[in-house]
Amino acid sequence: MRIGINCGHTVSGTVGCGAVGDIDESVEAREVGYALENLLKGAGHTVYDCTNDHADSVGKNLSNIVNMANAQPLDLFVSIHFNSGGGQGTEVWTYNGKSFEEATNTCKAISALGFKDRGIKDGSKLYVVHHSNAKAMLVEVCFVDTDDAKKYTEIGANKFAEAIYKGITGQIIEEDLTMSQYNELKELIEKQAAEIADLKNINQQLVNVVQTTMVYDFNDDNMPSWARPAVQAAMDCGAVQGDEQGRLGLSYKDLRAIVREYRCGLYNK
Numbered sequence: 001m002r003i004g005i006n007c008g009h010t011v012s013g014t015v016g017c018g019a020v021g022d023i024d025e026s027v028e029a030r031e032v033g034y035a036l037e038n039l040l041k042g043a044g045h046t047v048y049d050c051t052n053d054h055a056d057s058v059g060k061n062l063s064n065i066v067n068m069a070n071a072q073p074l075d076l077f078v079s080i081h082f083n084s085g086g087g088q089g090t091e092v093w094t095y096n097g098k099s100f101e102e103a104t105n106t107c108k109a110i111s112a113l114g115f116k117d118r119g120i121k122d123g124s125k126l127y128v129v130h131h132s133n134a135k136a137m138l139v140e141v142c143f144v145d146t147d148d149a150k151k152y153t154e155i156g157a158n159k160f161a162e163a164i165y166k167g168i169t170g171q172i173i174e175e176d177l178t179m180s181q182y183n184e185l186k187e188l189i190e191k192q193a194a195e196i197a198d199l200k201n202i203n204q205q206l207v208n209v210v211q212t213t214m215v216y217d218f219n220d221d222n223m224p225s226w227a228r229p230a231v232q233a234a235m236d237c238g239a240v241q242g243d244e245q246g247r248l249g250l251s252y253k254d255l256r257a258i259v260r261e262y263r264c265g266l267y268n269k
C-alpha cells in the first residue's frame with residue numbers, strides 16, 4: 001500500500017501546535033506517527049511522511065499537510081491527533097462518517113488497549129479529511145487532559161502505533177521474546193541436548209556390553225568378518241581348538257587378541 005502519514009499539528013510551542021494537557025498532543029502525535037511509519041515501511045509499504053513542523057498559521061499548516069498528501073496517489077491518508085476537552089476513549093474521523101475497514105479496525109485495536117471505542121465520526125468539516133484526494137482517516141488516539149493520558153503514558157506510544165498498524169493492515173506485530181522467555185527456552189534446549197547425549201552414551205554402553213558378552217563358537221556368519229581369517233589360521237595351526245562339539249567359545253576380547261597375534265605372524269605354518 002501507498003500510505004501518507006501525518007503527525008498532526010506543528011511542533012510543540014509553535015503556531016498551530018495542538019492541544020496540551022497532561023501530555024502534549026504535538027509531541028505524542030509524532031511519537032505514535034513516526035513509530036507507525038517505521039512499522040509500515042518495515043512491512044514493505046510505501047510511506048509518505050506528510051508532517052509539517054512549522055507554519056505561519058493553522059490554515060497554512062493544514063494546507064501544507066494536504067499538499068504533501070496529494071502530491072502522489074495514495075491508497076490511504078492517516079492523520080494522527082489527540083483529543084482534548086474532557087472525555088475518554090478513541091475515535092476516528094472520516095469523510096461523511098463513512099465506516100471502512102481501516103477506520104473501524106483502528107478504533108477496535110486502540111480500544112483493545114483499554115480505551116473506550118467512541119467509533120467513527122463525520123469528519124467532512126475537518127480540512128485534511130475534506131481535502132485529501134485519497135481515502136482519509138483522522139485518528140484521535142485518546143484524550144490529553146483526562147485519565148486517558150496517564151493510561152497512554154503507562155502503555156507507551158509504540159503500542160498505539162502497533163494498534164493503528166493492525167487497524168490499517170489487519171496484521172499483528174510479532175512480539176519479541178522477553179529475556180525470561182528466552183532464558184526458559186535456552187534452558188529447555190540445553191536440557192534436551194543433555195538428555196540426547198545421555199541416550200547416545202547409554203546406547204554406546206549397550207553396544208559395548210553386547211560386543212563384550214557375545215560368544216563366538218564357530219567361524220561362521222556370526223563371526224565378524226575382520227576376525228574370520230585370523231580365527232581360521234589359529235584353528236588351522238591348532239592355536240584355537242573347540243570343545244567336544246567343536247565350539248570355540250571365543251569372547252570379543254579373544255577375537256581382538258587372535259587378530260593381533262595373526263598379524264604378528266604367530267599362526268604361520
Ligand SMILES: [Zn+2]
Binds near residue numbers: 081
Ligand atoms: Zn489535533
